[in-house]
Amino acid sequence: MIALMIRDMRLAVRAGGGFGLGLAFFLLVAVIVPLGVGPEPATLAKIAPGILWVGALLSCLLSLDRIFALDFEDGSMDLLATSPLPMEGAVAVKAMAHWLVTGLPLVSAAPVLGVLLNLPLPGYLWLVVSLALGTPALSVIGAFGAALTVGLKRGGLLMSLLVLPLYMPTLIFGAEVVKRGAAGLAVATPLAFLAAITAGSLALLPFAAAAAIRVNLR
Amino acid sequence: MSLLSAQDLAVARAGIAVLEGVQFALTAGQALVLRGPNGIGKTTLLRTVAGLQPPLQGNITAPPDTVAYAAHADGVKATLTVAENLAFWAQVFGTSGAEAAIDRMALRELADRRAANLSAGQKRRLGLARLLVTGRPVWVMDEPTVSLDAASVQLFGDVVRDHLAAGGAALIATHIDLGLDAAVLDLSPFKARPAAQGGIRSAFDEAFT
Numbered sequence: 001m002i003a004l005m006i007r008d009m010r011l012a013v014r015a016g017g018g019f020g021l022g023l024a025f026f027l028l029v030a031v032i033v034p035l036g037v038g039p040e041p042a043t044l045a046k047i048a049p050g051i052l053w054v055g056a057l058l059s060c061l062l063s064l065d066r067i068f069a070l071d072f073e074d075g076s077m078d079l080l081a082t083s084p085l086p087m088e089g090a091v092a093v094k095a096m097a098h099w100l101v102t103g104l105p106l107v108s109a110a111p112v113l114g115v116l117l118n119l120p121l122p123g124y125l126w127l128v129v130s131l132a133l134g135t136p137a138l139s140v141i142g143a144f145g146a147a148l149t150v151g152l153k154r155g156g157l158l159m160s161l162l163v164l165p166l167y168m169p170t171l172i173f174g175a176e177v178v179k180r181g182a183a184g185l186a187v188a189t190p191l192a193f194l195a196a197i198t199a200g201s202l203a204l205l206p207f208a209a210a211a212a213i214r215v216n217l218r
Numbered sequence: 219m220s221l222l223s224a225q226d227l228a229v230a231r232a233g234i235a236v237l238e239g240v241q242f243a244l245t246a247g248q249a250l251v252l253r254g255p256n257g258i259g260k261t262t263l264l265r266t267v268a269g270l271q272p273p274l275q276g277n278i279t280a281p282p283d284t285v286a287y288a289a290h291a292d293g294v295k296a297t298l299t300v301a302e303n304l305a306f307w308a309q310v311f312g313t314s315g316a317e318a319a320i321d322r323m324a325l326r327e328l329a330d331r332r333a334a335n336l337s338a339g340q341k342r343r344l345g346l347a348r349l350l351v352t353g354r355p356v357w358v359m360d361e362p363t364v365s366l367d368a369a370s371v372q373l374f375g376d377v378v379r380d381h382l383a384a385g386g387a388a389l390i391a392t393h394i395d396l397g398l399d400a401a402v403l404d405l406s407p408f409k410a411r412p413a414a415q416g417g418i419r420s421a422f423d424e425a426f427t
Contacts, residue, residue: 003309007298014297075291079348082268082287083310218271 008097022059029055030113048117049178095143103135126181147209228275235410254405292345296334319350
């Protein structure tokens with residue numbers, strides 16, 4: 001398990017591995033939006049929570065198909081399936097590796113990008129908290145989508161269509177946490193929902209994804 | 219002791235039965251070579267034996283965790299070095315044979331090279347070296363000698379012979395003589411009959427009745 005995690009992270013960091021792709025995209029979104037909507041601080045402060053969450057979600061989506069597609073193409077998936085690792089564990093570990101190389105950098109970059117978007121001061125803590133709680137769900141849900149479409153050539157579009165609706169609850173509650181946090185309101189309810197979504201997906205989706213991969217390997 | 223046996227096995231590719239009534243048994247020290255024309259179902263049979271797909275009919279009997287599978291694709295990661303590739307599989311299978319496998323498959327001077335820079339034959343040797351690090355007794359191999367040169371085929375034949383001498387077994391789909399003392403199973407007589415002639419009705423046929 002740990003070996004698989006180290007391998008996936010190593011592959012991601014080496015040339016062509018896609019590490020930094022999501023982060024660069026996130027950065028671009030946060031830089032471009034003020035240029036597009038104009039520099040009024042009041043407008044930016046109003047839309048900042050939503051833009052930051054949408055940006056994080058799309059950045060996450062960008063690298064999802066790499067979770068399984070590369071291993072499937074070069075035959076590693078067959079070999080992993082015949083190895084002593086349970087497929088559920090392998091899926092969970094690969095989703096976690098995806099989070100470590102995509103989600104975690106987003107969480108740490110978000111406060112800096114919050115400055116660009118004039119996020120109100122009380123919002124920063126909740127931005128980091130909500131992203132830290134929510135992005136693992138994005139990775140796991142995405143791993144499920146990637147597992148469903150792994151056998152398809154150019155399955156990226158189909159995967160996005162499958163995954164985006166599943167991302168909506170995470171986005172809504174995540175952005176709500178930041179919005180309320182920035183306005184100084186109580187955040188407990190959306191935060192609890194966000195945590196519940198993450199916990200539920202972490203517990204259930206590795207099993208669903210493993211089943212999907214087994215079917216796709218036949 | 220039987221390491222691997224199949225009784226009345228029928229296998230399907232994409233929902234259509236390709237082989238039926240296949241029987242064989244492998245004990246320690248034995249190798250079985252599968253022959254048959256292209257498309258007869260050698261790969262499908264091997265994938266079924268490896269547990270990647272369920273048989274349509276019949277049983278495969280093997281103790282748990284005995285089969286190591288080597289497919290057409292080597293599962294080699296291009297951005298990892300030869301040593302890193304093997305070390306990963308050794309960790310996954312919980313063995314410590316990576317260094318020995320590098321020496322055995324004559325990969326020592328390539329050990330620190332990235333797999334992207336290997337030739338097709340060298341990549342194949344790396345893929346086969348993976349079998350050594352699995353530590354599993356039954357090697358199930360699909361055309362293992364593709365893109366190997368004569369010397370490498372010889373080397374690989376020796377490796378398989380050592381494995382058999384050490385109490386292993388091998389199921390190989392190949393058209394090349396590896397110099398093994400192996401039984402040959404020609405799959406042509408086991409070609410599945412069409413459903414209309416009493417063959418197995420698969421899920422695919424069901425959909426059209």
